[in-house]
Amino acid sequence: xLHLRLKGMAxxxxxxxxxxxxxxxxxxxxxxxxxxxxxxxxxxPCHGPDGSGGLGYKGPSLRDAKFIYGGEREAILSSIRDGRxxxxxxxxxxxxxxxxxxxxxxxxxxxxx
Numbered sequence: 552x553l554h555l556r557l558k559g560m561a562x563x564x565x566x567x568x569x570x571x572x573x574x575x576x577x578x579x580x581x582x583x584x585x586x587x588x589x590x591x592x593x594x595x596p597c598h599g600p601d602g603s604g605g606l607g608y609k610g611p612s613l614r615d616a617k618f619i620y621g622g623e624r625e626a627i628l629s630s631i632r633d634g635r636x637x638x639x640x641x642x643x644x645x646x647x648x649x650x651x652x653x654x655x656x657x658x659x660x661x662x663x664x
Contacts, residue, residue: 584653585650586655586656589650589657590654590657593642594658597610598612602658602661609638610638613658614661614662615662616662620635622659622662624659628652631655632646632651
């Protein structure tokens with residue numbers, strides 16, 4: 552009887568551990584998934600894989616509290632959609648509104664980590 556109880560408890564701990572680990576994936580949360588994937592494809596070459604920019608990357612950090620052109624959602628969307636000067640290309644022809652929103656959500660989440 553004790554042996555069955557220990558097996559049951561082990562199964563519960565294993566299941567709890569799997570649930571915990573599934574929540575730790577790199578694409579978890581509302582800003583992960585598509586936004587993170589698009590960021591890695593389109594933004595990371597200039598802003599770095601974690602958005603910290605600098606040191607070998609052309610783009611500025613996206614992890615700072617202050618952004619050059621404003622850190623509000625609409626300002627970030629405008630920068631991504633319309634571009635900024637010669638250094639930041641416009642992505643309106645490459646990403647539809649849903650994808651633009653996903654990238655904005657992901658960029659905004661970088662400041663909260």
